[in-house]
Amino acid sequence: MFSFRPGLRLAGRATRSTVRSGSQFQQLPPFQPRRSIYQRPRYTRFNNRRGGQWSNDQEQWGSFGPLYRAQYIWRSYQKPIVFVGAGGTLFYVYNLEEVPITHRRRFNILSPETEKQLSEGAYQSTLQEYNGRILSSNHPLTKQVARVVERILPATGGLAGDDWRVHVIDDPQMKNAFVIPGGKVFVFTGILPICKTEAGLATVLGHEIAHNVAHHMAERLSRSSLTLLASLLFALLFQVDTRISNSAVDLLLELPNSRTQETEADHIGLLLMAEACYDPREAVAFWERMKASERYAPPQLLSTHPSSYNRVDHIEKWLPDAQTIYIDKGCSGLRQFATDFKQTMRSQQPRGVQGQGKQPWTSKRDDDDDGFL
Template sequence: MRYKIVGLLALPFIINSSCTHNAITGRNQLTLVSEEQVETTAVTEYKSFLSKSKVVSSTGSKDAEMVNRVGTRIANAINEYYKTKGLTNELANYKWEFNLVDSKEVNAWCMPGGKVVVYTGILPVTQNEAALAVVLGHEITHAVAGHGRERMSQSMLAQGIQIAGNVALGRDPKTLNIFNNVYGPAAQVGVLLPNSRNQEYEADHYGLIFAAMAGYNPQEAIPFWQRMAKMGGEKPPVFLSSHPADEDRIKKLQELMPEALTYYKPVSK
């Protein structure tokens, strides 16, 4: 009991000392693991996932070529945005990769360091490059804004796992499990409330900007999410989910659109 009391008394100090200020979003984030640690683990886990998946070769596949083309433009836009903010060094270790995986799952994700996967199942919903750009802008924002590290840190704190000192993600089964439950194909939503909803809105916000800077019409986000809403399926109430309700998200996107359009300069394919 004494140790528990000491731990509770030390908790505010641990949280305060482990918070960092995100220069892009302007929000303080709990960061018990470094960007270097998660990037190193991401490389290993990304390669492992691809080795077990049906990766669509960009040779002879227009869809795979599109994913790589859109992803590269988004990455270039993000690099330019960070450059204008004097934050180029924050993306110095990013080695961008964009792969299309043959799967009916309607999903896409980005691991730290720019390791991106798009599932073929989402392409019938995106329907065009601009909507795909919105999706990739959103998912990549989660990575560059440190949302995964934040969620990992919150989970580690909740479980009392090595909340001080270096964490060897690749060698610690508990922390590696947390990594896989935050990033990529094993990720689950609805665990961390309500901060994850803040993360979703941040990803929507900057995802629109990055898509626009890449030369894609950010207004395609509205019909895309309307199509997602029409897909139906069981959805938890908004207060139980980390993701905003469809109508709330669309309303927020409409509010963000005027700002995003200031960045929009169409480019030819």
Template sequence: MDALAPAGAARWTRRAARFLPRSRAARAWLGLAVVAVGGWYVSHLERTPVTQRLRYMHVSEAEERRLAAASYREIMLQHGHRLVPAQHAAARWVRRVAQRLIAATGLGDSLKWEVHVIDAPVANAFVLPGGKIFVFTGLLPLVQDEAGMAAVLAHEMAHQVARHAAEKVSQAKLVLWGRLMMAVLFDPNLARSTALLDLGVLKPHSRRTENEADYIGLMMMAQACYDPKGAIGLWQRMTAYEKQQAGRRGNNEIAKYFSTHPAGEERIDNLRRWMPEAEQKRTESNCESSSRLFAAFNHIAGRTRW
């Protein structure tokens, strides 16, 4: 295999060279174009909140709101008839946990959060840019208690805090250009180029943002005085459920590389590694005195459990 590598590299180099300009002036213009594109890319780099990860962002908040509004309309058309009434016990319980997270983290200052519970046997939840959270009732038996619900909601809120939806759209724009360039310069088979970029860029990037939301969400629930260990319990139950579902579909170990989410065991290991920091965050939030206030709030609101 080693002897074939130089020959293969030379073949790709010759193929790419056919598309490069021959004249010195044209090469100079190409160099300037590369510098301009590089400068444009660098000018759109920014740091994520909390984790300070460097990322490319080319979606404005106004564009993000427009995309979210379109998604919201589509979701309501599909699931609007299944929304649980606001005064239903499950809806009140989910909303109460969300309100506690919002109040403790100060996220209500710039966003108008809305929590919708959809009556469907789906173990899932998601958030749209702008603060609209959707939770399916199929997830509630796995959540079990308020700490588990806080882990779910904090994770979804973390996606909003980090603007992951806008980041994914920005990443998709880059990948689109990458697909075209790979098809033109190296491989005219666009489908093959698409698969390579999907497995090598998009899916790893999606798993990275999920891990980031796990971290930010863990800190958020600890700041709201929920026991951060509840996140570990949640993901242990979720992992067991996912394995059960995967067994029915005949899934295998290779499938995790095709997934947009990290494996459950990986998430649990990460949460355990971050747990000392989360416990410290909870201690700094003066939770002993806050717990009496939360208990009174729960008593007034009526303690409800799904």
């Protein structure tokens, strides 16, 4: 070991002497050990390459699939998206309007005349569906419903000029009523016991007529193009089937809007019945009875209608305004009409189909009007 060290010293001196050239000293390159294959980088980063696909100011938004696809679409079609988006925004804002009475802003591109034309097919198909079960125009229940409609119509403004037709469908199991735009009223006998009084029936008809006062059908048809676009965009970003995207759009957009319309119809209908001299407090009693008659109701999140509990809560908040209208109209002396409906229900119960093929009750006004139901 001791004899090996002097040998190393001599070898070092000999090496240094061989690299000297004149007065200049040439430094040897540093020793670089051979890199093992296990020390090589596993991947190459391109996000910092100038002139490549990515740069420092174009980093990915995230590895989440929908965000990555949205980033790709935006970078690939940025100019068309900006152009179409700006035009669509201007078109949307231009077609915004206020709902009568509630003053809610909404998107609507259909006129009342167009909506009535589109609803004519629905009216004919409804007549065919319930053919043979529609009570005659001379039936006491049809006359009772027509009487309530006639009292409410003056409060609707121009709607009284439509071609109004009242149909009562003999179906004790169906607790429903609806009004097709253009003045076509349909009431099922199953809801009449829940109405109990004429004011209760006015609650139902005021609500259904309010849908048309607020142009809700036109709003739904106008929104259909927006919901279709939202469904396609959802399917593209999340790479799901169109049925799943349609369900998601219904849950997030359509159902909330439907519940908004139903709540709005409750508000407008309450004011209409008060204007027609029906005690608005009867609306609370009607929805209490409706809540008691419900065997099963889906969660409000999955329903097109708000729950009966929430409806009662909202109506109680609107009652002071409705009561003011009721008192200002001088309606306190019309309480004797409240018992007419009970007497009609006791004396004239529908026993099967009566008066098949007869004409429904129609209003005396046949001239066209811009309003619709």
